[in-house]
Amino acid sequence: MSAAIIAQVAIGGLLMGLVYALVAAGLSLIFGLMDVVNFAHGELLMLAMYATLTLHQAIGLDPLVQLPLVAMLLFGVGVAIYRGLIARALGIRFNTGMAQVFVTFGLSIFLVGTAQLVFGSDFRAITDGVLSNQTLALGKIVLPLSQVAAGLVCLLAFAALVLISRTEFGRALEATREDRDAVALIGIDRDKVFSIGWGIGAATVGIAGVMLANFYYISPTVGANFALIAYVTVALGGFGSLLGALIAGVLVGLVEAMTALFIDPSLKQVGIFAIYVMVLMVRPRGLFGRL
Amino acid sequence: MSAAEKPNAIIRRRRRELVVGAVLLLALALLPLPIDNVYLRGLMVLMLLYAGLSQGWNILGGYCGQISLGHAVYFGIGAYTSAMLFTTLGIPSTLGMFAGGALAALAALLVGWPCFRLSGHYYAIATLVVSMMVLLLMTNWDFVNAAMGITIPFRAESWIQLQFRVAVLPFHYVMLAYAAVAWLIAWVVEGSRWGFIWRAVKDDVTAAQSLAVRVFPSKMAAAAISGGITGVGGALYTQYVGFIDSESGFGLPLSVLIALPAVVGGVGTLWGPFLGAAVLIPVQQLTVAWLGSAGNGIDLMIYGALIMSLALLRPQGLVSLFGVRSQAGGDVTVGEEVVGETAEAEVVDNA
Numbered sequence: 052m053s054a055a056i057i058a059q060v061a062i063g064g065l066l067m068g069l070v071y072a073l074v075a076a077g078l079s080l081i082f083g084l085m086d087v088v089n090f091a092h093g094e095l096l097m098l099a100m101y102a103t104l105t106l107h108q109a110i111g112l113d114p115l116v117q118l119p120l121v122a123m124l125l126f127g128v129g130v131a132i133y134r135g136l137i138a139r140a141l142g143i144r145f146n147t148g149m150a151q152v153f154v155t156f157g158l159s160i161f162l163v164g165t166a167q168l169v170f171g172s173d174f175r176a177i178t179d180g181v182l183s184n185q186t187l188a189l190g191k192i193v194l195p196l197s198q199v200a201a202g203l204v205c206l207l208a209f210a211a212l213v214l215i216s217r218t219e220f221g222r223a224l225e226a227t228r229e230d231r232d233a234v235a236l237i238g239i240d241r242d243k244v245f246s247i248g249w250g251i252g253a254a255t256v257g258i259a260g261v262m263l264a265n266f267y268y269i270s271p272t273v274g275a276n277f278a279l280i281a282y283v284t285v286a287l288g289g290f291g292s293l294l295g296a297l298i299a300g301v302l303v304g305l306v307e308a309m310t311a312l313f314i315d316p317s318l319k320q321v322g323i324f325a326i327y328v329m330v331l332m333v334r335p336r337g338l339f340g341r342l
Numbered sequence: 343m344s345a346a347e348k349p350n351a352i353i354r355r356r357r358r359e360l361v362v363g364a365v366l367l368l369a370l371a372l373l374p375l376p377i378d379n380v381y382l383r384g385l386m387v388l389m390l391l392y393a394g395l396s397q398g399w400n401i402l403g404g405y406c407g408q409i410s411l412g413h414a415v416y417f418g419i420g421a422y423t424s425a426m427l428f429t430t431l432g433i434p435s436t437l438g439m440f441a442g443g444a445l446a447a448l449a450a451l452l453v454g455w456p457c458f459r460l461s462g463h464y465y466a467i468a469t470l471v472v473s474m475m476v477l478l479l480m481t482n483w484d485f486v487n488a489a490m491g492i493t494i495p496f497r498a499e500s501w502i503q504l505q506f507r508v509a510v511l512p513f514h515y516v517m518l519a520y521a522a523v524a525w526l527i528a529w530v531v532e533g534s535r536w537g538f539i540w541r542a543v544k545d546d547v548t549a550a551q552s553l554a555v556r557v558f559p560s561k562m563a564a565a566a567i568s569g570g571i572t573g574v575g576g577a578l579y580t581q582y583v584g585f586i587d588s589e590s591g592f593g594l595p596l597s598v599l600i601a602l603p604a605v606v607g608g609v610g611t612l613w614g615p616f617l618g619a620a621v622l623i624p625v626q627q628l629t630v631a632w633l634g635s636a637g638n639g640i641d642l643m644i645y646g647a648l649i650m651s652l653a654l655l656r657p658q659g660l661v662s663l664f665g666v667r668s669q670a671g672g673d674v675t676v677g678e679e680v681v682g683e684t685a686e687a688e689v690v691d692n693a
Contacts, residue, residue, distance in 0.1 A: 088463040136650065145658040146609055152409060152466060153605055153653040156598060161646025167639025271639070275594070279474055282467045290464070317482055324475035328456060331468060335459040 055191035060312045061305060062194060066202030068304020073205040073259045074277055075284035075296040076212055077252035083291025084228050084248040087137060087151050091159035093278025095253050098162065099125055099260025100269045101170055104177060107264075113181045114265050118204070121261045122254045129253025132158065133246040159274075166271035175269045182265050201262035208258045209297055215251065216293065224248060228291070280307075280320075283327045289340025299338060302326070356533055359612060363529070367522055374514045383510045389623045390517035391579060396603035396615035397524035398571030402450075403601060404610035405528075405537060406564040407544030408458070409466045412473030413572050413600045415453065416446035418480065418591030420573025421580040425492045434502045439577035446573020447566040454565040458558055461547070470594070477592040491587025494580060504581040513582045520578055521616070524571050528612055531567070540564055544610070572600065599626070606652050608659020617660045622648075 078092050089095075102121050106112045112120075140154045141147070177183065185196035215221050227234045227244045234241055267273070284303050288295025303323050310322030330338065370390070374383050399413050423445045424438030433441075457468040481489050499507055506512045531537045539560045542550040551557055580586040590596065607618025625648060629641040656662065 082463070086463070088467065136654070139654050143654070143657045147657075148462060149409060149605055149609060150653045150657045152411075152463070153602070154650050157646045157649030157651075157653060159646070160642050161650065164639035164642025164644075164646055167642065172639075279471065283471055286464065286467055286471075315482070318478065321475055321478050324471055324478075327471055328475075331456050331459065335464070 053191075057312070059192045059194065060308045062192065063198060064304040064306075064308025065301055066194070066198045066304070067308070068301035069202040069205040069209075070259050070263060070300075071277070071280050071284050071303050072297045072300025073208055073255055075281040075288065075300050076209060076293060077255040077259075078281045079285045079288070079291055079293070079296045080212075080255070081249060081252040082285065084224060085137075085141065085231070085245055087141070088155070088282075089252070090152065090155040090278070091132070091162060092256065092281055093274025093276070094159045094162035094166075095125060095128065095256045095274070096260045096263070096277050097166060097269075097271065097274035098128065099257040100264040100267070100273065101166060102257075103261045103264040104175055104269055107177055107180065114177060114261050115181060115200070118258060118261050122257045125257030125260075126250040126254040129249040129251070130246045132253070133249035137249065138242065138245070159278075163271045163274075170271065172271060176267075177264055177269075180265055195266060197262075197265040201259075201265065204262050205259060208255055209293075212251075212255060213293060220244075220247070280323065283323055285337075287327055287330055287337055289337030292337070292339040295337060295339030352533075356529070359529065363522075363525060367518070370518055371515070374511060380510055383514060385624055385627055387510060387513050387517050387582065388627065389619050390514070390521045391575060391582075392599065392603050392623050393616045393619040394517065394521035394524040395572055395575040395600045396607075396619055397521070397528050398568050398575065399600050400568075400604040400609065400611075400615050401528060401531060401540075401571070402561075402564045402568035404604055404614070405531065405544065406540040406561060407610075408561060408564070409462075409601075410469045410568075411466050411594075411597050411601065412453070412469035412471075413568075414592050414594070414596040415473045415476050416450055416569040416572040417576035417579070417596060417600065418476070418586075418588070419446045419449050420576030421586045421591045422480070422486055422492070422576075423573075424577035425494060425580050425586055426486065428494060428503075429492060434500075435504045435577060435581045436502050439574050439581075442577040443570045443574035446576070447570035449573075450565040450569025451562055453569075454562050458561045458565075470597075473592060473594065473597055477588055477594075480588040480592055487587075489588060491585060491590075492580075494584045494586075496584070504578070509582060513578075516578060516582075520575060524575075525612065525616070527567065527571065532612060536560065536563060541610075602649065606649075606656075606660060608661035611659060611661045613664075614659050614661050621660060 074092070074096060077095075078089060081087060081089050099121050102124055103114050103117055106117050106120065107114060136154050136158060137151070140150045143150045180197070182197040182200055187194045187196050187199050216224065223234070223239050223244055226237070227239060227241055227248075231241055234244070263277075280303060284296060284299045287303065288297070288299030303326075306322045306326055307319045311319035314322070334340075370386075374386060377383060377386075395413075395417065398416075399410065402408050403410055420439065420442030423442035424435050427433040427438040427441060428435055453469065453472050457465055457472065460468050480486060486492065494505075496505055496507075497503060499505060501512070504512075504516060531540075539550070539555050542553070542555055543557055543560055547557055576586075576591065580591075603618030603622050604615045605618065606614075606622050607616065608614030626645055629644045632641075652660075
């Protein structure tokens, strides 16, 4: 096995890791903010991919041009989910944790069914985008351009997320995270912060979905896999930590690629899960998790 | 509130539950006789199976408050153990199911050892990840036929082998016995020292620790009992259906379906899993039968919407309709229950 192949696989894993990191960041944001795990997170990704596919086929918009559109659409979906379901689940006094888990679980099943009804269960793909079938050659290392673009855009979105966390609103987010009851005293509308938090969390998944749609198959159940990796990534990096999500995402991407290369492609996720269990034993709160 | 009940009242209530249980057992034993419809009988078999499985989940998820999203692992281990013992060594499944249950209990301890360092959502996610890892490994493990699964060959009509030419009616009694034993275990556990410790751990870990409750061992005990019950159910299911593969034994939808009856019926209650299974399994099976054959996803939409609305509108479970209070929530006073009811009424109003 030549060094070029190993390098190529490693870079591919790294680029995929950036996508994982962005998906995980949205999950982590919502969890850190209000202690709610969104078990429909993967289905938001699936929704974004289908939105991209539909816009592409209906009006011929290239996925790259759609980035702001789909991000905005998903922002709306996130706010709607918060307003319609999560706010109510948070108001429940009996078995609150249980209600949150199963509300989002039910939502995920509902969304998969909806996608099956509207789009059918067939695997679809975008094959005629600007980035389709293009490669980037660096010496002996050849990479699909769509994957390189996905990695870069996700990195940029990540940077934007970090910038948002430095703004006035970001500080309001942080304050609400610290003490959701006390913020009302300093004029922060908790409900508004929560719904915008959900909006941003969903929008980041939207961006990841658009870039994934460029090179990944699209099906009603595509989200489950990514969601699972996102849970592992978030738990590895530490819930609520952006830096943790980025580093863990890249780590997960690399481990997955290396397991596929050196052990068996069909076992590539076992490598990820094994790392997760190992970190769990040594450091239950994750690499960068706050206690 | 349970703590305010006089000891005699508690004993009386528990005796009453036993009587109700016995009456229900008799009624369920007679129920299939006048019903000649094979489909309805099959539905009842599944309802009883899931009532038992979910009662098993309830011990860990309900009484002890550890939400497991990976119970399919114990189901699958029970199913595969019994199936492998039967197909390779010819060991009858009446023995195999206990081997499966024991191995599943052991697996629950093995999973619990790293995962019980986590609490709340962290624990739920860890169980989910572990179950997906096991699913992947089973799908690729040639010794157990990898993705092909195991078919149970028909050998002879026998209660020892649990094989019947027409399996629906005999299995009604097998599953009834299974559900009844699971219920009885929950009943015993509820009144035992462990039951009180689990409820304390569920309500307030720190307070429990300060009262010298050893939290970790108590969770491990709950996991072992819970996993064991689920494992036996997996073995029985395999014997009933005659086939098991990695997806039907270890998949995430199964984990959810094991947990849901308890959640829908009422977590940490004796009757919750039964009530939940009686409502959920017919809805799930009928929507699949009527709508799912077209593969258009409407069945999933109904199923998902049902889960969402029950979780939001009846968070305390369907048992609350019958005035049964959660035995698990030790701090639920009558006053708070009223608050809970109004909060729920608000939700209904908003909807």
